[in-house]
Amino acid sequence: MAANEASQPEATISLEVFRYRPEQEDEPTFQRYEVPYREDWVVLDALNHIKDQIDGTLTYRWSCRMGVCGSCGMMVNGEPKLTCAAFLRDYYPQEIRIEPLNYFPVVRDLVINMDDFLDKLTEVQAWLVPEEEKPVSEGEYLQTPAELAQYKQFSMCINCMLCYSACPVYGQNPDFIGPAAIALAQRYNLDSRDGAADKRAEVIFSHEGIWECTFVGDCTRVCPKNVDPAGAIQQAKVTATSDWYRSVLVPWGK
Amino acid sequence: MPTGWWLKKKTYSLFMLRELTCIFVGGYALLLLILASQLGDEKGFGDILTSPLLIGLQIIALPMVLYHTVTWLNLTPKVLVLWRGEERVNPLLIAGVHYLAWVVVSIVILWVVALHR
Amino acid sequence: MVKSNEPIWWSLFSAGGVVAAFFLPVTIVVTAIGVPADWISPGALQQLLQNPLARLYLFVIISLPLFHWAHRFRYVVADLGLKGLGPVPAIVCYGAAILGTATAAFFLAWR
Numbered sequence: 402m403a404a405n406e407a408s409q410p411e412a413t414i415s416l417e418v419f420r421y422r423p424e425q426e427d428e429p430t431f432q433r434y435e436v437p438y439r440e441d442w443v444v445l446d447a448l449n450h451i452k453d454q455i456d457g458t459l460t461y462r463w464s465c466r467m468g469v470c471g472s473c474g475m476m477v478n479g480e481p482k483l484t485c486a487a488f489l490r491d492y493y494p495q496e497i498r499i500e501p502l503n504y505f506p507v508v509r510d511l512v513i514n515m516d517d518f519l520d521k522l523t524e525v526q527a528w529l530v531p532e533e534e535k536p537v538s539e540g541e542y543l544q545t546p547a548e549l550a551q552y553k554q555f556s557m558c559i560n561c562m563l564c565y566s567a568c569p570v571y572g573q574n575p576d577f578i579g580p581a582a583i584a585l586a587q588r589y590n591l592d593s594r595d596g597a598a599d600k601r602a603e604v605i606f607s608h609e610g611i612w613e614c615t616f617v618g619d620c621t622r623v624c625p626k627n628v629d630p631a632g633a634i635q636q637a638k639v640t641a642t643s644d645w646y647r648s649v650l651v652p653w654g655k
Numbered sequence: 656m657p658t659g660w661w662l663k664k665k666t667y668s669l670f671m672l673r674e675l676t677c678i679f680v681g682g683y684a685l686l687l688l689i690l691a692s693q694l695g696d697e698k699g700f701g702d703i704l705t706s707p708l709l710i711g712l713q714i715i716a717l718p719m720v721l722y723h724t725v726t727w728l729n730l731t732p733k734v735l736v737l738w739r740g741e742e743r744v745n746p747l748l749i750a751g752v753h754y755l756a757w758v759v760v761s762i763v764i765l766w767v768v769a770l771h772r
Numbered sequence: 773m774v775k776s777n778e779p780i781w782w783s784l785f786s787a788g789g790v791v792a793a794f795f796l797p798v799t800i801v802v803t804a805i806g807v808p809a810d811w812i813s814p815g816a817l818q819q820l821l822q823n824p825l826a827r828l829y830l831f832v833i834i835s836l837p838l839f840h841w842a843h844r845f846r847y848v849v850a851d852l853g854l855k856g857l858g859p860v861p862a863i864v865c866y867g868a869a870i871l872g873t874a875t876a877a878f879f880l881a882w883r
Contacts, residue, residue, distance in 0.1 A: 547741045550743070551738075572656045572660070573656045607776060615670075615674070615847050617667065618670070632734075635730075635733050636734060636736060638782055639734060642782060644779075646783075658852070658853035671848075674847065675848065677845050677848065678841070680796060681837060681842070681845065683800060684833065684841065685838075687830060687833060688875060691879040691880055694821055694880075697818065701818075704807045704814040705808070710804050710807075716800060717800050717804065720792065720800060723789075723796075724793040728793060760794050764798045764799070764802075767820075768806070768812060771817075771819065771820040772811070772812050772816055
């Protein structure tokens, strides 16, 4: 059987690829490419084959090929996926439709403009802000394994933005701070070395923050790193609610 | 976003179904409110409970309210995070305890009603 | 960004969700299956509801599920595409839940 298969003409699979070249077309179009079908190829391999062998004008982002860099996210048959982790064999023999990530402005072909997401990361201060900055000579900020466990899951985020493309709330209201940025805010809020939860609260406990979320849960479903942004947002709602009741019932407390 | 966005994907449709259960939850609460208004009137109270229309509506509401229960209990571990030292308590255990409590509570209520038959 | 008063509504929504999940299915079984199947008579249920604890139970499963409905329905309205209504859905939904709660308290406590 195996020898027979080798002598047959090579199997191929069709890719229907979103094209948009602003200098030559006002509206996006779709272009079909036939690429060799290989059991061990992912969608990104197929795109690289197109770029190298068929059409060098196709533009897309990628880097690590192993689910770490978070740059190759695209819509694969309408689902946000890391194309380096989406195997052709899961679609073959049907054709595969490749589009840029939902809800972001398209720069060119499969490349989106991610400024909105980067602005939101800045807005929520998605970095460590120690309560008191101490000089290097005083050594490290120590942390126990139990303290690490509190936020570790949320620190797995690779900023691939699949969760934004899965989120109908973000689709309807681009002001929504969104899944990854809130999960990352939560990641630093829960870090024992951090002291800026109050500052982040102004942004994430606002109306454009957690309260916009209706817990569709698709962000968590599509997340390639099991970050569970939907869980992070609901847990932040609990924190915001208990803070709110405390500030109303014991206004003299901190 | 097109108006019918929630029809485009199975997960979105199930989300909308979950959200729409609120109509049946609220509707049944309204029925109970009307029932409460008739507490002093034996005929009015009995008429509400024996109305074929209202019984039919409740039979339709029952699966929707059960869908609310199942989705609600399934999502509790996302909101309720418990730690045992460095380990997070298994979400399945948290959901399981809630299901068990639901069954126990339901049996107790049926038992109390049975005592007053 | 405005600090939100959403915690009031969200906590009532959540409490209502828990109450509806735990108590409504079995209550529907009693009123919609138990009564027509002659397992319990309307008169016996009415008698049971003379007990203050049973009235408290009835009050809780009326009021909190109404707030649960109010909060979810407010978002469903927007999700179904009815936008640009400003604060109207929120006022109508929460207002109805508050009115329902007050009415239930009136019937169950003072009558």
